[in-house]
Amino acid sequence: MTPPSLILASASPRRRELLVRLGVEPARVAPADIDEAPLKGELPRDYAVRMAREKAEAAASGDGYVLAGDTVVAAGRRILPKAEDETTARACLGLLSGRRHRVLSAIALRAPDGTLREKLSETIVRFKRLSREEIDAYIAGGEWHGKAGGYAIQGAAEGLVAWIQGSHSGVVGLPLFETRALLKAAGFPIG
Numbered sequence: 001m002t003p004p005s006l007i008l009a010s011a012s013p014r015r016r017e018l019l020v021r022l023g024v025e026p027a028r029v030a031p032a033d034i035d036e037a038p039l040k041g042e043l044p045r046d047y048a049v050r051m052a053r054e055k056a057e058a059a060a061s062g063d064g065y066v067l068a069g070d071t072v073v074a075a076g077r078r079i080l081p082k083a084e085d086e087t088t089a090r091a092c093l094g095l096l097s098g099r100r101h102r103v104l105s106a107i108a109l110r111a112p113d114g115t116l117r118e119k120l121s122e123t124i125v126r127f128k129r130l131s132r133e134e135i136d137a138y139i140a141g142g143e144w145h146g147k148a149g150g151y152a153i154q155g156a157a158e159g160l161v162a163w164i165q166g167s168h169s170g171v172v173g174l175p176l177f178e179t180r181a182l183l184k185a186a187g188f189p190i191g
């Protein structure tokens, strides 16, 4: 019997790399184009789960599994934006400097029968207090581009992270423990 196929509904190359670490090679990568605006007053965890679910539903086609994820950086109840310009990235780093914040990484899996399952990983991260020079140097490196909260822990930013509790892969974009469990629960063959 041929193994079932899995569509990865994500434009993030990191998500693909993380999934491959579980021994799962997606048959296709099909980024979902959805409206990513948070609802008024929406809590960060509700927003992350809703985004992951909507991405999985939007990419559904045929009879394979569809996996999607969404990573949100939250300072209290506040959802930080994905940094698309320097000003936003600077504002995010200023807010995160010397404080704890949460990274919510939701994943959603649509099974061939249309059942949708999701899981949420929550990680607490604390940056050192960042000096003006540290922020300038980080901004100059450009790794903040397109990243939730204006940083990427898989790059130079980890040198500024004093403490982390939770899932490193979750912060990067695909929490491997939760993803493996979700695939297993949905009957996807995984070692």
Ligand SMILES: Cc1cn([C@H]2C[C@H](O)[C@@H](COP(=O)(O)OP(=O)(O)OP(=O)(O)O)O2)c(=O)[nH]c1=O
Residues within 6 Å of the ligand: 009, 010, 011, 012, 014, 015, 031, 032, 069, 070, 071, 072, 073, 082, 103, 146, 147, 148, 149, 151, 152, 153, 154, 171, 172, 173
């Ligand atoms: C905090 C943090 C975020 N990120 C990334 C992961 C995600 O790519 C991005 C958050 O945006 P997402 O909306 O989760 O993902 P995406 O837009 O890159 O891709 P798609 O919606 O198609 O799946 O930020 C890191 O790579 N490292 C980090 O440390």
